[in-house]
Amino acid sequence: MQKGWGLSKLVFRIIEQYGYIRCRDGKKYVFEEIRRDTRYHEMYPAVENKRLKAPLWVKVSGEWYFVELCTDTASDKAFINKLAELGNYGVKGFRVDLYGLKTQELKRMLESNGLKEAVGKINDFYYDNKWIEQTSSTCRASVTFGSEKNRRDCTYRMLEQTYHYAILEGMEVETGDKHLVLLYDEYEPKDYAKYFNEKYGKTGIPLLYAKWNKRMDYNWWLCIGRRSNLQKRLAVD
Known part of the structure; x- marks a missing residue:
């Protein structure tokens, strides 16, 4: 050399x-x-x-x-x-x-x-x-839904993304059942939730939420990969 x-x-x-x-x-x-x-x-x-x-x-x-x-x-x-x-x-x-x-x-x-x-x-x-x-590059997470105790192993792909939020499609590895997740930051989360519900609320797929702290997780892949719980309702401080 x-x-x-x-x-x-x-x-x-x-x-x-x-x-x-x-x-x-x-x-x-x-x-x-x-x-x-x-x-x-x-x-x-x-x-x-x-x-x-x-x-x-x-x-x-x-x-x-x-x-x-x-x-x-x-x-x-x-x-x-x-x-x-x-x-x-x-x-x-x-x-x-x-x-x-x-x-x-x-x-x-x-x-x-x-x-x-x-x-x-x-x-x-x-x-x-x-x-x-x-x-x-497949995004995986082991999560619970709301107050449930049983964990679900899931994979995720990104459907939509803006600077302030991302919408993901999740699929349970064991069952193949799907769910949608809104990752939202602190800027006008209720507006994102309204859009999320209007666009995807009639699909019959469960809608879930998780807060996105961009100071800790600088992209959606990290954010969902580190989540242990997804909320069934928007949680605004």
Whole structure:
């Protein structure tokens, strides 16, 4: 390998050379084919956003998986936002997590031309397989409805979104039963609820509500994924 390698490029090249990924759960994924810098919609034609791109794609058992690298808070946030953008399409992939001291140590090695040492360190990380996890853009949550005690495992896709609210379609994994969720922020929630009821109230599908704290959850995917309870009525403070 040559001098002047950036951390991301080096990590992806090593992954390519290994020819497989072993995740935190111990499962091994062997590559049948590799592609670099390819847009999501080329691999998953249903994806509407034509701009989103993954730095690496690997084919495993006939299916394409993206490989994305997170090295700091900014790249982690960008990755989560990408999952929200792809949440309706069930795109599969691998998240490579090089947070904290590992990232800083590797960057110092590369800046001081310690390429050999950096490669060795990445190989060590790769071998202990604690920094890669298999993931999917499918949004899942385990929730209760209102005052119910029984939890329901559900998947969600986004139907509508504005700056102040999002409307999601939920489906229970076990039964296939559907429900709709209005995620609302603090700005005029009653107006959103009125629109929600007028448009979807006659569908016969249960309507549920959850408050969206954007200071904590910066996209719908995070918001619903962290909810443990959905209200049967709009709760306004």
